[in-house]
Amino acid sequence: MIFPVPRRARGVAARVAAAHSLHPPVAMAVTTLPPALAALCAALGELPGIGPRSAERIALFLAQAPPETGRRLAQAIVAARERVQVCRNCGALTETQPCGICADARRDPTCLCVVERPVDVLFLERAGSFRGRYHVLGGKLSPLSGVEPEDLRLAELEARLAREPVREVILALASDVEGDATCHYLAQRLGGRAVTLTRLAHGLPAGTALDLADEVTLHRALAGRQPLTP
Ligand SMILES: [Zn+2]
Numbered sequence: 001m002i003f004p005v006p007r008r009a010r011g012v013a014a015r016v017a018a019a020h021s022l023h024p025p026v027a028m029a030v031t032t033l034p035p036a037l038a039a040l041c042a043a044l045g046e047l048p049g050i051g052p053r054s055a056e057r058i059a060l061f062l063a064q065a066p067p068e069t070g071r072r073l074a075q076a077i078v079a080a081r082e083r084v085q086v087c088r089n090c091g092a093l094t095e096t097q098p099c100g101i102c103a104d105a106r107r108d109p110t111c112l113c114v115v116e117r118p119v120d121v122l123f124l125e126r127a128g129s130f131r132g133r134y135h136v137l138g139g140k141l142s143p144l145s146g147v148e149p150e151d152l153r154l155a156e157l158e159a160r161l162a163r164e165p166v167r168e169v170i171l172a173l174a175s176d177v178e179g180d181a182t183c184h185y186l187a188q189r190l191g192g193r194a195v196t197l198t199r200l201a202h203g204l205p206a207g208t209a210l211d212l213a214d215e216v217t218l219h220r221a222l223a224g225r226q227p228l229t230p
Pocket residue numbers: 087088089090091092098099100101102103
């Protein structure tokens with residue numbers, strides 16, 4: 001059975017149809033990216049700190065830039081991936097084995113700075129105040145994320161302590177729950193050795209007023225206060 005459509009409803013339907021014929025829906029007006037450009041967007045979107053909008057902006061730039069621009073970028077990515085490796089001794093990023101720091105006889109072999117990630121070595125080197133050597137753990141203990149002691153470069157650290165004249169091990173790990181747990185574990189595991197274990201000081205960041213520091217930072221800054229010498 002066909003129900004009759006009221007006259008008023010027929011008028012509304014006609015107006016809607018007329019409006020659509022003049023102004024098509026927005027979704028119909030959006031064009032899709034060419035497949036190669038979409039693939040480039042997807043690849044860029046996998047990079048840290050690059051969201052979908054940034055990925056699309058970079059992809060569109062590269063697609064319209066001179067061919068050398070894209071070729072240089074592609075070659076730099078391939079070269080970095082092929083040449084950069086992990087130092088077999090300390091775990092830092094390098095193009096040689098061992099890395100420049102491990103091979104540098106002017107570095108203090110008695111002082112070993114333990115860090116979480118290879119990039120931490122770069123940060124400390126940029127500060128320019130440490131003249132010892134490094135050991136990259138490759139992470140920090142995190143039972144919730146499934147990171148156990150055997151997942152870290154701890155056996156390599158113990159092997160170095162056995163063969164190198166290390167007297168002080170500086171634990172330069174993050175000041176968070178996992179960093180604290182890792183330091184505590186290392187203190188227990190390395191406790192019987194003839195090395196001094198130290199940890200980076202916690203306190204106020206340079207140039208920070210007290211009202212900008214959180215309670216934990218203020219607590220640690222107070223606990224780690226230093227005598228003032230004239
Ligand atoms: Zn090295």
